[in-house]
Amino acid sequence: MSECAEFKPIDQWLTLDVTKNDDQNIYLMSPTEIHLGDPSIKAIHGGVVALFLERVAEMELSASGKSSTVANIVNTNIDFLRSAKMKPLFGSAQIIRRGRRLAVVDVIAWQDKIDVPVAKATVSFKL
Amino acid sequence: MFSQLNMNLVDISEHGVIVDTSFGECFRAESSSQRAHSGALTIALDSMFGLALFAHVKELRPIATINLKTEYLSPVNTGTKLTCTASCFALEGNIARMKGDISDAATGAVLATATAAFMTGTAGPSFVANEGA
Numbered sequence: 379m380s381e382c383a384e385f386k387p388i389d390q391w392l393t394l395d396v397t398k399n400d401d402q403n404i405y406l407m408s409p410t411e412i413h414l415g416d417p418s419i420k421a422i423h424g425g426v427v428a429l430f431l432e433r434v435a436e437m438e439l440s441a442s443g444k445s446s447t448v449a450n451i452v453n454t455n456i457d458f459l460r461s462a463k464m465k466p467l468f469g470s471a472q473i474i475r476r477g478r479r480l481a482v483v484d485v486i487a488w489q490d491k492i493d494v495p496v497a498k499a500t501v502s503f504k505l
Numbered sequence: 506m507f508s509q510l511n512m513n514l515v516d517i518s519e520h521g522v523i524v525d526t527s528f529g530e531c532f533r534a535e536s537s538s539q540r541a542h543s544g545a546l547t548i549a550l551d552s553m554f555g556l557a558l559f560a561h562v563k564e565l566r567p568i569a570t571i572n573l574k575t576e577y578l579s580p581v582n583t584g585t586k587l588t589c590t591a592s593c594f595a596l597e598g599n600i601a602r603m604k605g606d607i608s609d610a611a612t613g614a615v616l617a618t619a620t621a622a623f624m625t626g627t628a629g630p631s632f633v634a635n636e637g638a
Contacts, residue, residue, distance in 0.1 A: 387533040388542040412509055416567070424570040425548030432544045451543050453576045461569065 384440050386433075392426070394433055403441060405434045405469040414464060422462040427487060427497050430469060431456060435483040435501035438471035449481060449503040456499040465489060467496070479505055510549050512589070521592030522557045524549075525610065528583045539582040546607055546617040547575045553591035554603040554621050561593035561601070562625060571600070571622040579616045586610040599625045 385394065393408045407413075407430050415423030432454055439449050467487055474482040481503040486495045515523040526549055534542040551573060558568055581587065591605030606618040 386542065387536055388531065388544070391531040418567065423548065423551070424573070425544075425551035428547045428551065428573060428575075429542070429544030432542075432547070450580075451577050453574065454543075454547065456573045458570045458572065 384437065388429075389433065392430060392433060394430070396437065402470060403438060405430075405437065405471075407467045407469075409464050409467065416461070419461055420464045422464060422467065424458060427458070427462050427467070428454065428456050428499070430467060431485045431487055431497060431499040432501055434469040434471050434485045434487075435499070435503075438485075439473060439476070439481055439483055439503060442473055442476070449505050452480075452502040452504050454499055454501050456497060458497050460494070460496045462487070462496040463489060468492070474500075477505075481505055510545070510552065512549070512552070515588075517556070517560050519561050519563060521590060522553060522560055524553060524556075524589045526587050526589055527585055528581070528587075530583055533583055539584065541581050541583045541585075543575075543577045543580075543617070546577065546581065547573070547619070549587075549589055549607060550575060550591065550605050550617065550619040551621070553589050553605050554619075554623065557591040557603060557605070558593055558601050558623055558625065561596065566625055567627045568601075569624050569627040571624055573619060573621040575617060575619040577617050579614060581607075581609070581616050587616070596625075601625055 395406045409422050413426045469487045471485045483501045485499045487497045488495045512524045512526045528541040528545045532541045532545040534540045588610045589607045595602040601623045603621045607616050
């Protein structure tokens with residue numbers, strides 16, 4: 379795992395890592411059999427994709443923060459666009475709004491191409 | 506995934522499912538506390554929705570989550586005994602609407618609620634062996 383990011387214990391279960399690409403953080407999870415959802419099509423469990431999207435939003439918010447304010451997720455809206463196969467899953471986030479008390483972050487996840495996302499989410503935080 | 510989440514089936518019918526669970530240490534949000542990451546609740550709810558949908562339609566056909574909205578009401582610690590409920594409240598054609606929640610088994614306090622839309626009969630082989638043979 380990259381040392382500069384703020385990883386949490388759950389990130390080890392999630393196999394979460396982060397790299398930089400042109401000043402944008404790109405998040406990655408490498409699914410294993412514990413993340414398997416539908417075995418018939420070898421897809422990552424939808425809840426695991428959801429967790430990945432939430433962690434990407436959290437880490438992006440934390441990376442952009444000017445203070446160590448704890449951010450708690452209020453709610454998450456996720457659209458599953460395609461089945462996420464059992465292969466590396468990438469994610470990136472955009473902070474739509476960061477106020478004094480609330481923040482909203484949009485996240486996308488993809489596998490082969492960024493313009494063919496497998497899921498997207500909007501995560502709302504209480505700061 | 507059910508074993509990952511220590512889920513034990515309490516009741517299942519076409520009207521819904523009830524499952525007991527507690528989150529293991531691997532789902533901790535922070536190194537310094539026992540608080541579980543909220544995403545663990547979403548994993549549990551998504552799993553429950555799938556099970557409840559199978560129970561509602563009474564067949565094991567491929568399904569897929571279309572969308573999922575989770576409201577996190579209160580934090581939960583790893584090891585805390587939880588009660589999860591889920592049910593299908595509408596099925597129109599191949600679109601199923603699900604709702605569910607997770608409560609503290611001891612106090613009954615609702616910790617998270619969720620709604621979701623699922624599609625039934627999606628691409629993929631049937632779960633039933635030798636079907637069509």
